[in-house]
Amino acid sequence: MTVELAERYLMQTGRRLPVTFVRGRGCLLYDDSGREYLDLVAGIAVNLLGHAHPDVVAAVSRQSAELIHTSNLYFTQPQVDLARRLVELSFPSRVFFCNSGAEANEAAIKLARKWGTKNRDGAFEMITTAGSFHGRTLATIAAGGQHKYSDPFRPLPDGFVHVAYNDAEAIQAATTDKTVAVMLEPVMGEIGVIPAAPGYLRQVRDWCDKQNLLLILDEVQTGLGRTGRWFAHQHAGITPDVMTLAKGLGGGLPIGACLANQRADVFEPGDHGSTFGGNPLACSVASAVLHVIERDGLVGHAAEMGELLESSLGDLGAKDVRGVGLMQAFEFEDAKAKPFQQACLDGGLIVNAVDDHSVRLVPPLIITAEQIDRAHSVMRKAAR
Numbered sequence: 001m002t003v004e005l006a007e008r009y010l011m012q013t014g015r016r017l018p019v020t021f022v023r024g025r026g027c028l029l030y031d032d033s034g035r036e037y038l039d040l041v042a043g044i045a046v047n048l049l050g051h052a053h054p055d056v057v058a059a060v061s062r063q064s065a066e067l068i069h070t071s072n073l074y075f076t077q078p079q080v081d082l083a084r085r086l087v088e089l090s091f092p093s094r095v096f097f098c099n100s101g102a103e104a105n106e107a108a109i110k111l112a113r114k115w116g117t118k119n120r121d122g123a124f125e126m127i128t129t130a131g132s133f134h135g136r137t138l139a140t141i142a143a144g145g146q147h148k149y150s151d152p153f154r155p156l157p158d159g160f161v162h163v164a165y166n167d168a169e170a171i172q173a174a175t176t177d178k179t180v181a182v183m184l185e186p187v188m189g190e191i192g193v194i195p196a197a198p199g200y201l202r203q204v205r206d207w208c209d210k211q212n213l214l215l216i217l218d219e220v221q222t223g224l225g226r227t228g229r230w231f232a233h234q235h236a237g238i239t240p241d242v243m244t245l246a247k248g249l250g251g252g253l254p255i256g257a258c259l260a261n262q263r264a265d266v267f268e269p270g271d272h273g274s275t276f277g278g279n280p281l282a283c284s285v286a287s288a289v290l291h292v293i294e295r296d297g298l299v300g301h302a303a304e305m306g307e308l309l310e311s312s313l314g315d316l317g318a319k320d321v322r323g324v325g326l327m328q329a330f331e332f333e334d335a336k337a338k339p340f341q342q343a344c345l346d347g348g349l350i351v352n353a354v355d356d357h358s359v360r361l362v363p364p365l366i367i368t369a370e371q372i373d374r375a376h377s378v379m380r381k382a383a384r
């Protein structure tokens with residue numbers, strides 16, 4: 001019924017798997033027939049605390065009974081509290097709140113352009129990487145390095161130059177007087193989990209410093225513990241000038257954030273805005289999410305479970321297993337990722353086929369060793 005109605009009333013912007021979920025608890029989801037599934041996708045790297053986490057439920061309930069929305073014409077304490085916590089966890093900066101990853105990246109792009117106007121003689125070009133994904137707005141599909149998302153929507157906003165990922169020399173070669181920033185994912189997620197090579201982010205950071213460019217890191221998917229550190233760039237021992245977040249921040253509620261250090265923070269009143277961005281509900285829930293991650297040691301747990309998950313993927317007959325922490329993928333030689341995804345679903349396991357060959361796993365940070373075991377046995381059968 002839901003499936004037929006969806007076809008009739010929803011724009012067909014993407015393909016859905018034939019299942020309708022009605023309820024979730026922890027790492028488990030339940031469909032409309034009551035069937036249970038183990039969820040290794042977590043709403044595409046969103047539900048860091050799984051489904052219906054008691055602290056998230058309590059924060060939604062408490063804050064929605066107080067104040068849900070006022071706009072950014074006024075101050076609200078939850079917004080300031082969340083900004084402060086994010087800055088404490090990352091690097092000295094100030095925060096702009098919005099509602100999604102694409103919007104966080106739009107903010108970063110506008111910030112870079114204004115910074116170029118002020119500091120680099122009107123330079124506006126950004127160097128980004130082939131295969132990257134930064135969202136679905138016009139500017140972010142132009143920034144992203146995947147033609148399938150951008151070609152049907154030409155003409156695109158100007159000013160994005162794409163180079164190969166994990167090639168610092170290509171960034172150096174592409175830098176001109178017009179360049180204002182380099183924008184990267186520390187692990188490319190949507191294309192199928194391609195981690196930065198050792199030394200890459202450090203080399204890019206050094207180049208940006210030398211050339212007076214901004215380094216923007218899109219941590220929308222990698223942020224907030226997913227890779228076994230609070231932020232993926234911490235593995236490389238560097239800090240960006242600008243960092244974007246979304247996905248896991250709101251425990252399932254929509255929220256995005258763009259953090260900029262003092263050098264990059266050039267927005268002035270009137271430059272940018274969002275009606276819903278930073279509303280008290282999303283911010284209170286996000287603070288609760290950060291609190292639980294810290295209280296329950298989930299960053300270290302993600303590192304530990306990530307290793308376990310990665311080591312369990314070695315016997316699925318995949319030609320490549322790659323990832324960092326609880327952001328893992330594997331690639332089949334044959335085009336069998338989608339049938340594999342369906343076989344897993346039939347076996348009560350949710351995985352994500354990103355294309356015909358690759359499968360991505362981005363489970364909640366609260367996943368347990370027993371659940372990884374259970375997932376492994378379903379995947380073994382599905383891979384046969």
Ligand SMILES: Cc1ncc(COP(=O)(O)O)c(C=O)c1O
Pocket residue numbers: 044099100101102103105133134135136185189190218219220221222246247
């Ligand atoms: C790295 C990265 N940036 C940006 C986005 C876009 O986020 P949203 O879908 O919330 O706009 C995504 C979504 O997958 C992402 O993985």
